[in-house]
Structures are given as structure tokens and as C-alpha cells.
Amino acid sequence: MFASLQPNEIEALLLTLKVSVVALVCALPLAISVAYVLSRFRFPGHGMLNAAIHLPLMLPPVVTGYLLLLLLGPSGPLGRFLLENFQFTPAFNWKGAALAAGIMAFPLIVRPIRLAFDAVDPKLEQASASLGCHGVFTFLIVSLPLALPGVLGGAILGFAKAMGEFGATITFVSNIPGETRTLSLALYTAVQSPDGDALGLRLMIISICLAIFALLLSELLVRRLRARLEGADV
Amino acid sequence: MFASLQPNEIEALLLTLKVSVVALVCALPLAISVAYVLSRFRFPGHGMLNAAIHLPLMLPPVVTGYLLLLLLGPSGPLGRFLLENFQFTPAFNWKGAALAAGIMAFPLIVRPIRLAFDAVDPKLEQASASLGCHGVFTFLIVSLPLALPGVLGGAILGFAKAMGEFGATITFVSNIPGETRTLSLALYTAVQSPDGDALGLRLMIISICLAIFALLLSELLVRRLRARLEGADV
Amino acid sequence: QAQDKITVFAAASMTDAISEIAELYQETTNTKVVLVFAGSGTLARQVESGAPADIFISADEAWMTYAQDRGAIQPETVRFIAANQLVLVGPASSATQVDLKVDSILDKIGPLRLAMADPDTVPAGRYGKQALEGLGLWQPLARKLAPMENVRVALAAVARGDTPLGIVYASDAAVEPRVRVVAVFPPTSHASIRYPAAVTTHASTQAMAFLQFLSDKNAQTILRAKGFTSLP
Amino acid sequence: MFDVNVKGRAGTVDIAAEFSVSSGATCLFGRSGSGKTTLANMVSGFVQPDSGWIEVEGVRLFDSSKAIDAPTRQRRIGYVFQEPRLFPHLSVRSNLTYSRWAGRRTVSRSLDEVVSLLGLEKLLDRKPTHLSGGEKQRIAIGRALLSDPRLLIMDEPLASLDYQRKDEILPYLDRICREADLSVLYISHSLEEVTRLAKNLVLMEDGKTTAFGTVAEVLAGAGIEKDGFHRRSLIEGKVSHVDPEFGLVHVGIGAGEVLQIAAPDLNAGDHLRLSVSDRDISIAVKRPEGVSIRNVVQAKLRSIEMTASPHVDVLCQIGDHELRARITRASLHDLGLKPEMEVFLMVKSVSIDEHSPSTPKGF
Amino acid sequence: MFDVNVKGRAGTVDIAAEFSVSSGATCLFGRSGSGKTTLANMVSGFVQPDSGWIEVEGVRLFDSSKAIDAPTRQRRIGYVFQEPRLFPHLSVRSNLTYSRWAGRRTVSRSLDEVVSLLGLEKLLDRKPTHLSGGEKQRIAIGRALLSDPRLLIMDEPLASLDYQRKDEILPYLDRICREADLSVLYISHSLEEVTRLAKNLVLMEDGKTTAFGTVAEVLAGAGIEKDGFHRRSLIEGKVSHVDPEFGLVHVGIGAGEVLQIAAPDLNAGDHLRLSVSDRDISIAVKRPEGVSIRNVVQAKLRSIEMTASPHVDVLCQIGDHELRARITRASLHDLGLKPEMEVFLMVKSVSIDEHSPSTPKGF
């Protein structure tokens, strides 16, 4: 079936992958930091930070997209600043799609990672400190590897969400073929025409296959990881 | 501010809560079971079940809603069956909205719970078995309470998602004031009219307040729970 | 050889027609046309925010006015390129015409609902609401409506039989074989349905040519074939 | 009866265990990594052997040839794991009574009794997380004791307890071991615990059982040959006289010999099992006079076991009993000891391993 | 110097510790729940005391009055926790060398040496999860030994090791304790370990330190008064003669008395610290003849301590040394022992606590 993909379908597929991967790669380090901070520290504003992260999940995606447009569009305050100083604009291009996807996926990435950090035994961090290891390295050598199943879990949720993101994307960066028309948007476009059902079905099958493939792959990764963490001997 | 809420805003607010709560209450037991099965058992179709759960996340919500409509609409196979045999239809009413919200939230609920079950030490389950406790009770007395932070984490994500669900809801049960127009849909409605910005802002502030309130509450719960699990002495 | 390129932001309800016109335009002028479809509101806001659009085609006048008020389009270029009719459709199997009367409509709906585009968000819904109000049907039918996210979904609901009746554009009904028009709303019952198009403020020089092309005979033929009516 | 004959694997180690011992306490003894915990896990059903059978008190828990494999919860075991494994979300009280409310086991021992034995009174309403190591271990012991087991498995239960607590718990375990219908499988590295508690001994080495039988049999055998390890000789005796003035009892051990031991709460007629470490026996060629060692018994020297160390083992006989003494090679030489010589054994210290009252007293 | 004076709280228990001991091994001894681990956690910086100071080898680790509170990683401690706390995702090798690659500590001891001492050769490439209890404990010990500590804290490190392994590890720890510039804080319930290893002893009870000083001082004091607990007397001596034929060395302990002990690898001139348990000393009123006990020394009876039990403690003096013997009240009476009498002590067993070669040998 994939052999008979149309060029524009391949384009949408690759774009989807590019957008999701970039969104994930950029969001993950930030998500890990935020999750760690939320898990280990109590400070004024802790609850607010947590709420802020979850907002994109609770607002209709269209609204999130619209807020992004207002803020980062070519005429938005931040958008203009970026454009004038860095010749960079996320609006109406794939970078913006990745940004929208990343923001929408962020709460889904943070939550499992935070739970995983909550579950890391502080006694192991103590042991690391007693062996002379600095806090930052303890984080990298002990806490993060032990939280890896959660990190992977969050990454999977986030990646899935990024691949399926629609509302915020179409509102923020519109539905431009080859630039921002991901599989999700292509599917929407197809469904918009009365005779687009066949095309829509094709795109849906592609989406589903991609989803299943990504999930099976992730499942494999998780299992490998658990085995390594639990120390199955070779 | 809440004192000055319009009746239709209050309606949307209450409806949102009703839909989200019902979605969560129905989805949670199923999600816990599925998460436990995915965490503890390996069987053919394991990967497929996992993929199936994540599908709503990866497809554009509109497509999920459309598929729901195809299946459960008055003329869909399952929908007709339900209508003829139980005089029950989820299409175009709040039950359908809850169903859509539940399905969309499902992967978000399952993943953290599954991670939490992964992290429960099987040695404690062994200890329970050695003390004569049946597997089902061991699950209820040992595994589930120890996984509770994950269950709560999943529930929070799921609840947030259910409150914010938009694409699948509007497609499956449409945007009927008082019946299916949740805050999210009301906000969308406002944004979609050229002169709806003021109303949209009001609704957005309501949504954000609700979100912050729900998240602070959940945060409090989680902290209590962790304290109980870690056995802070009274 | 560098190809010229224009970007058209068009209302999603015109997907078919505009795609075909763009293809024709591309063949005749060797100018690449990039088509971007979304809801009129979404597009209007994006054009306002400086989207790289050359042409904006809206499904209703309100959003064009919105864009014009905010200086997103060149006001002198606004023109209507097509019109439409509002019709009541039923499944293809429905034999009879339906009177636009409360009783006969309620009778036809039964326990189900009347599908239409969302009266609050979608232009087709707004026209539908006006028409129903104009005919004194809005009050009695308000609780039996199924407002859909867009006209296509309403159309699909009728086509599949989820709802026995739906209010859609004539252009939509024309291309869906599984429905038939059971009544046409009198044009007087609602504001006239017209599709305005305009060149955006930052448009490239080729934009005007495409706008012109939309009013040409070839384009109009395609529009009529898709069920749009000529401008009065 | 406790009858085990299993083969299996745990990770890198092949397990081959074969022993059959009478009811009561059986001690499993072997070096770290020799497979003791793995064998205990097979008995409790957490690890499935590849083949063989496990039978406790006439009940087949596992039999590969008959496809019997009772689930753990039906094996009626009480398991004190090597690490405490307390339920962190339950109070100490709920942990202790877990088998009653969660396992629906019957109440056979009172909570108060176990709590005061283990000194847990002040901890009952706390959660286990912040307890000290010894506190956790005591709760784990209590939880298993309260689970009405048919087989009590204890994996180094007293490892990190202070000697006072050990001195309180050991006699209690000792009493439990002699209760009807209860076997105990006890894993320990402490010879003191083994000889005080166990009736039977099973030795393990590299996953295989190398010897089994009663403690006396196995200790007398060649199973353990290491320095630093002291063999205890076992003597059966009967209290012939109680001397309340000096707090001593006189125990007849046959052949007309009497040992005087410091022990309260014994009555004339009580049967005792005594044990003597080889390090507590010295040999004299004529009866020593004016020494503080009260127990000097005449014996016949049976044999001499030379070792590579400066010490030799001397086996002597008194009536039916064989006693083992460890002396230096130099003394052997100086005293000119030979088999069949009549010698005097000076027994510095005797401990009571088992005590059956002549008239049953309620415990 | 190891100088501690802190007050603090851990959960329900108030900690008040005050002691000051010289460098070398210090043993912390006390019942379960008395606050030993908590005090160790204060020394290592995991628990912050409310007030006071902690000084190790001239370095202030904590001082509330000067607002000093060094972070744990800079305290250069090696901590063997009460539970192994291995890093489950790292191989045994990476666990052992953790302080080198993760903590940037210098290499002061060779990995091979520690690995072979602890018998970890076969485990190096495994992950800790499925190791046996004793294996994990040994790795934890190795990890701390390899962390180049200034202060080694060991919380019941040998609790679940077999006696052979203990016999290998204890002399090694003993050697380490005497290395320059290293203090050891050793928590244990085993009097044997305490006397073999520690120079100093600190007693804890209910969160408070009740006594401190050298082992001999504290043991001679009134700190510990329980049955089942045997006090050891310490004797300084010097090897006067080596008897290779019988594998014995003769150790002069002053006052013209010589003890013969079985010990390899000693040279004439070596200094020894010997310890004798009160249970290994018997008293005779005239010199016994023809007995296997080789060590009979003349002593002056100093005092007699009556107890509630059938036993009494008899304190005797040889030269500068005070030895404690435990005999029955009955024997005391029969032999008519009185202070100032000249008696003969029969010493059945002596162990070497410390050994300083006359000429330094490389370890």
C-alpha cells in the first residue's frame, strides 16, 4: 500500500514526522527539567507553573492556536521581535507547526516524567552524594536513568499527540500544502470535499499504520529499557 | 467575577464539569484494568491493544469524532442496536459528549497508570501472596494503592483533556447549547464569530480559572497521597 | 526557470470548486497556486496576522468585513465571485417535497434531529438560522437541531441517515448523490449568500490576475457545475 | 516430614536440592550465593523448579510428575524475607495483621503476645517507611508469626537484631518449632542460632545440598571443615536434682555422669537436649582439683582428627554420647593423648537446646 | 580525632550525642531504634542536627555556631548503608567504581584487591537486581572501600555474611582502620566485631550517647550489664618466641607471664593486642597439671562482682592487666575465693585484636 502513495501523501507523511520529531526533541529537555523541578522542589508559584503547563490541554486547541497567532504572528509582539532581531518567524511555516505541536504535547510529556521522578528513591541520590558525586551529575547518572521509563512514556504520549495535533496547528500556521499541511490537516482537507471520502480513508489508514508502527517501536524500546534497568543478565 | 457569570456561561460551566466527571468516572476503572493488563501480562495482541488505545491521540480529533458518529450515530451499526434495544443513543446529547471526552482522554489516563504499575515492586505482591491473600485482593490492597500516584496523575491528565476536548465532541455530538456545548465549544463558538472576542476572553478566563482550580486541588490531593504512601507519621 | 506563485486562502466550503479553478489557472498561466483551506474565521484572523496570503476568499461577508476593518485586505479589490442557495435536504430515498412548515418538518424529523451548520460559528449556520427565523420555524425547531462543526458534516449526517433532514448549501447538495433537495429556502428568508474575494494588503502582483480569473467565464462555469449560483 | 527433591535454575545457578527431614525446625546453612533464598522461594512457590517434588507435613506443594503446583497463597507459609518487604502504605498494625484481614487466615496467636515479644508496642500506629532497620525486621518477623503458617520460612531473620532481642526471640521460636503441625525452615549464618533452634540441618553449596539430617549427625559429619567454625556436640539428659541455692540444676547424662548447669525454671525429671561447643571442652589426664570448672566428666578417648591448623579434634565417648573437643597439637603432644585412653573432660559451658518438661506446662 | 557534639531530632526521637575519640575505628553500639543510623546520617550530612558540631580528623563538617554545613559530597565519607542501596541500572563494576567515575575521587585502593577480598569476581558484569542478599551487601562494602574516604561509616556491614567471609573481611577492615588519616565509624550488634575491630566504643541508648572511650575502658565500665553478653579483657603483649612445630607463638604479657597462641605469620618482636572473653577464663587455686589448656597464668584476685544470676564476675590482675573471669557462684563458694588471693587463671582461648609488626611490612 505504501508503494502506491501519492507524492502529496508522502509529503504530508514526511512533514508530519518532521514536525513531530522536532516538537518532541525540543520539548523533551524542557519537559524533563520542568518535571524534575515540579517533583523535587516546593516554591511559591509551584502550583501556578503546574497549572500553566496543563493549560493547553484544557483550552480548546483552536484557542491555543489563536493565542499563539496573537503572540507570535508576524504582527504579534513577540513575533515582531523575533522577526526583526533574528529574521525568524514561526508563523505559517513548519517551525510554527512544531511549536504548536510541542506546546500541545507538553503537559502529556511532563506528567509521566514527573511521576517517574517522584518514584525515584531519594536514598539512591543520597548514596550518590556520599560517593562524592555532584548534584547535577547525580541527576544525570542516577535520577534520570531511573526515571527513563517515565521519560519514554511521556515522550510516546507527546509524540502521538504531536502527530495528531490539529486545532492549534491549523489556527496558528494554517493549512499550507508542503509547509504546514501534516497528515492530520490533509485528512481534514480531504473530508471537507464531498467526494474526498476515498482520499480521507486512505489518509486515515496511513495515519493509523504510522501510529501503530510508532507505538510498536516505542513498546519495544520500553521493554528493552525495563530489562536493562531491572538488570536482566546477559 | 464569577458572581457576574451569565446564565449560559454557568450552564456551559456545569455541563463541562458534568461531562468531564462522567467521562472520568467511566473511563478510570477501565483504564486501570487495561493499564494493569498491559503492565503485567504479555500476550499476542498486546502491542495492538496498546496501539488501539493510543489511536484517538494520534488521529485528528475530528476524525475520531467522525468515526464515533459512523459507529454510534443513529444509523451506525452499534448506534442503531443501542437505540432499538435500549432506547439509548449517545449521539447529539451530553452522554455522547462524555463518551467522546472519555475516549479522547483514555490514552492519557492509561499511560501514567501503566507506568505506575510497572514500578510497583512485585516482591510486595509476593509477600501478599505468602500471607494468603488472593490475587484480586492483592491487586486491590497492595498494587492499586501503591500505584495511586500514577492513577491520580492519569486522572488529572484525563480530566484536563476531557474538560478541553473539542474536535471529537463537536463532530460527534455537535454544538448544542445546554446539551453538548461545553466551555470549550462555547469558547470556540465565540472565537468563530467576528465580534466574539470579548465573549471569548470572558470564557477563556473562566476556563483558565477552572483549570487552575482543578489543578491546585489535584496537586493537594497528590501531595496528601504521597505523604500517606510514604508514611509521614501523624 | 523560476515559477510565479500565489497563495490563496479560501473557505473550506469551496474546496472543490477553487481547487479546480486553480488547476485551470495553473495550466493557462503557468503560475503556481498554493491553496489553503480552513474556516473563514480562521483564515480571516490569519490574514489579519500577516499570513502569506495573496487572495482571501471568505464564505460570508462578515469575515471579509472583519478583515477589511483591520486593514488586512485592499478594500477596493473586494468582489463577489459566487452566490449560493440554502436548501433542505433529505436522504436520496425521500420521495416527497417537504413543506417548510413546522408540522411537516417535525413529522419528518421524528425522534431525531435536524442537521445544520453551527448557527453561531459557521456562515451556513448563520444563514440557516436567519432562514428559519424568517419562516417562523426557529422557535419550534430550536431544540431539535444538531448544529454541526461545518456544512460538510451536516451533509454527511443526512447522507448516512443519522438525521432525516439537513440544511445545507445547494452547492453541497449538488455533489452528494446520497441526498436530495426536498425544499429550497426562499432567498428572501435570509441575507443573500455571497462569496467575497479580495487581494490582501501584502499581496504579490500576480494576485489581481487570479482575482480577475475567478470572475471569468471559465471559472464561473466550474462554480456553477459545483452547484453555486451566478451572482444576481 | 519435610521432603524436598527438586532441580531447577535461578539465573546463572543450577539448583539441585534433595533432603528429607522430620518435622520441627530445619536449618539451611551455606555460604552467600549458595542458593538458600532460591530454594526457599521454590518451597514458597515464587520460583518454579524444573522437576521434582516438595512435600511439607504430608501435603504435596509441588510435584512435576503429577502436575501439582499449589499457588503460594494456599501453601500456608509464613515467610520472613531476607529484606523486610513491608507494605509501605499500611500501618505497622495492619502489616502485622495482614494475613488475617487480607489473607483470611485464622487467628492462632495473639497479636499482643507477638507485639510484646518483638517490642513493637510504640510502633503500631506508624508507617514502616521511616523505621529503623531492626524495627522493620522485627515487624516482618511478627507478620510471619501471625500468619498461622504450616511452614515458617525465615531467611536470616535475626541478622541485624541486638543480642538482647535475639535472646528473647530465640526461645520463642524454639517453642514455636515444637508446636504440633508446624515446620520451620530457617536460613542463618549463625551457628549459635542453628544449634539453639534447629533439629535438622541441611547444608548447601553452589546450589546443591551436600548433607542433611539431624543437627548432631550433620555437625558430626564432614560437611563443614573450616576454621572459626565450632562444632557442637549434643547430649541428651534428664534433670536429676535442682539446687536453688546456687541456681544450678544437675543433669544426668548417662554412664553415671552429671553435669551442673545454670538454668532457672527447670524441674526434676525434665528432659533436656544440651549442646557443648568443642571450644568449651578441655582435656585432663587426671582429675583436676580446685578449679572453677564444675563439670569434669570421665570419658574414653575414641579418635583424634588431625587438621592443617595448630588444632586437633579429639572425639571422646561418655556412655552413648560422643563429645568433640578442640585442643592444640602442642597439648596433644604434651599430654601424650592416644585413642582408648581414659581422660577427664572439663566442660566450661553448656547450653540447653531443647527442653521437654516432664509434666506438660502450658506455654 | 573524631569529635561529635550534636542535638537534633529524627521523627519521634531526640538525638543528643556527645563524644570525642581518637582516630581509628570507633564502634557505635546500642539497641535497635536507639538512633545509631540517625547519628550516622548526621555525620554524613543527610540529617541536619539542630545544634552542635561534628569534626573528623581536624575538619569541621558541621558547626551550627559557625554556620558550617559541608555538603555530603565534600565530606569525603564512604558510607555502607544499612540496606545495600546499589544503583540498579549500573553493573556491579560500575557500582564499585562509582566514586571514581562519578565522584571524581582519587584511586587509593586497587579494584582487584577489593574484588578478591569480597569474592565478587564472577559478579562484575551483572546488574544488582537479582543478586543474593549477601552479594549485594558485599558490593556495598566494596563501593565504600573504593571511595577513598576520610571517614568510613559502616552500618552493620557484616550482618548477613557467612562466617568465612567475615573472617576474611574483618582483618582487612582492621588493617584499613590503622591506615593513616582514616577514621571508621562502625555500627554493629556483634561484640566479636566490636572487640576485633574497634579501638573506641560509643554506647547509645534512646537517642543519647551514654558512654564513650576506648573499648577496654567502656567495656570495663558499667555501660553494658546483661546476660548473654560476654566482656572481653584486653591484654597488650609482644611476641617473644615462635614455635613453628606446633604453630604457636609465645607472647609475653608482662609480669613474666607468657601466653601461647595459635597464630601464623607472626614474628618475634611483634606487638599484639589480645582479647579474652570472660567465658574463656577458669580459675584454679593451685596450678593444674596434665590439662590441655596451655595457658595457665598466675594472678592476683582483685575483686568479685556478684550478679543476680548463678554467675559471678571475678576480676584478677596480672602485671598491668586486669582480666575478668565468669564462674558460677557455686564454684566461688567451693573454691573459697576471696580478694587478694593468688590464683591461677586457665585461659582456654585468646584472640588477636590488633597486630603491629615490629618492622613495618607492606600491606
Ligand SMILES: Nc1ncnc2c1ncn2[C@@H]1O[C@H](COP(=O)(O)OP(=O)(O)OP(=O)(O)O)[C@@H](O)[C@H]1O
Ligand atoms: N533471578 C536471578 N537471576 C540471576 N541470578 C540469580 C537469580 N536469582 C538468584 N541468582 C543467583 O543465584 C545465586 C544464589 O542466590 P540466592 O539468593 O539463592 O543465594 P543465598 O544462598 O540466599 O545467598 P545469601 O546468603 O547471600 O542471601 C546467587 O549467585 C545469585 O546471584
Ligand SMILES: Nc1ncnc2c1ncn2[C@@H]1O[C@H](COP(=O)(O)OP(=O)(O)OP(=O)(O)O)[C@@H](O)[C@H]1O
Ligand atoms: N524520619 C523519621 N521519622 C520518624 N521516625 C524516625 C525517622 N528516622 C528515625 N526514626 C525513629 O528514630 C529511631 C532511631 O532510628 P535509627 O534508624 O537511628 O535506629 P538504629 O539505632 O539505627 O536502629 P537499628 O539497629 O534497628 O537500625 C527509631 O525508633 C525510628 O523509628
Ligand SMILES: [Mg+2]
Ligand atoms: Mg539469601
Ligand SMILES: [Mg+2]
Ligand atoms: Mg540502623
